[in-house]
Amino acid sequence: MCVVIPCFNEESTIGKVIDDFRKELPQAEMIVFDNNSTDRTASIAKSKNATVVRVNRKGKGSVVQAIFAHVQSDIIVLVDGDDTYPVKSVHPMVDCIQKGEADMVVGTRLETPGGNGMRWLHRFGNHLLTGFLNFCFRTKFKDILSGYRVFSKNFVRHIPLITTGFQIETELTLQAIEQRMTIKEIPIGYKERPRGSHSKLHTFYDGYRILLTIAVLLRDHHPLRIFSAVALLMAFLSIGCYLKIANTFGTILAVALLLLSFFMFGIGMVLSSVNTRFRELHILLKRK
Known part of the structure; x- marks a missing residue:
C-alpha cells in the first residue's frame, strides 16, 4: 500500500x-x-x-x-x-x-x-x-x-x-x-x-x-447521444423555419437544416458503431 x-x-x-x-x-x-x-x-x-x-x-x-x-x-x-x-x-x-x-x-x-x-x-x-x-x-x-x-x-x-x-x-x-x-x-x-x-x-x-x-x-464515448440531440434540435429548427418563413428562402433553409439533421444523426450512428467495435476489442485484449 x-x-x-x-x-x-x-x-x-x-x-x-x-x-x-x-x-x-x-x-x-x-x-x-x-x-x-x-x-x-x-x-x-x-x-x-x-x-x-x-x-x-x-x-x-x-x-x-x-x-x-x-x-x-x-x-x-x-x-x-x-x-x-x-x-x-x-x-x-x-x-x-x-x-x-x-x-x-x-x-x-x-x-x-x-x-x-x-x-x-x-x-x-x-x-x-x-x-x-x-x-x-x-x-x-x-x-x-x-x-x-x-x-x-x-x-x-x-x-x-x-x-x-x-x-x-x-x-x-x-x-x-x-x-x-x-x-x-x-x-x-x-x-x-x-x-x-x-x-x-x-x-x-x-x-x-x-x-x-x-x-x-x-x-x-457516447457519440449517438450528443449527435442525436444536435440532430433533433436541427429538425425542430427546420420545422420552425418552414412554418414561420413563408417564402422560398424559408423553404430552402428548412430543407438544408433537415438534411443537416439527418447527416448529424448518421455521424452519431457511425461513431457509435466504431465505439462498439473498440469496446469489444478491449474486452478481448483484457482476457489475454
Missing part, C-alpha cells in the same frame, strides 16, 4: 499530512509528487522520510498521470497535500478496496455536515458540474471533484488518462464508468485550508475546463 500526495507549494501543510497518514497507515509507503514547487515542499517531505518524485510537466492531471505510471502498489491512496481531508476516513475507504467491493473509492464532501470548509461558490459549482455529469451519463454521483480517492492496482493498470489540469478528477470518474469499473462513494468531512495554504483552483476557468471535459468525453 502507498499514499501518494500531489503537491505544488504546500510547505505549510505537507509535513502534517505525511505525519497524519503515517500514524493511521504505518505500513504504507509515503510518496510526494512535487509539481515544480518553488518553496520548501520537497525538502520538508524528504525530512519526513517520504519519497519525493519531481514532475516537471505542469498541472494536477500531469501529476496523476505520473503517479499511475510510477506506482505499482496493490492499494493506492490519493490525497491532496493541503490538509483539508480527514485522515481517519482513509480506513473505510481502504477497507472497500481490500474487500473487493470497489475499484475506486471516492471521499465525498458535499453530503456531510463536516463539508462546510468548502467555499460556497466551489460548493455550488461542484453541485452544478456533478449534476450535469449525472444527467449526461445517467449516474447518481455526489461529488465528482473530490481529490481524496483510493484505487486498486487493477484500476490504475486499466484507466487511460489524458487531461493535465484540475479536470483529472472528472476524467478519473468518467473513464471508470466507461471501463465498467466499480465506484463507491463514502461521505467524509472537509476542513478549511490552514493559514498559509492557498488554493490553486481558478473557479471559473477550471470550472469551464471541467465542463468541457465532460462534453468531450460524452462525445468520445
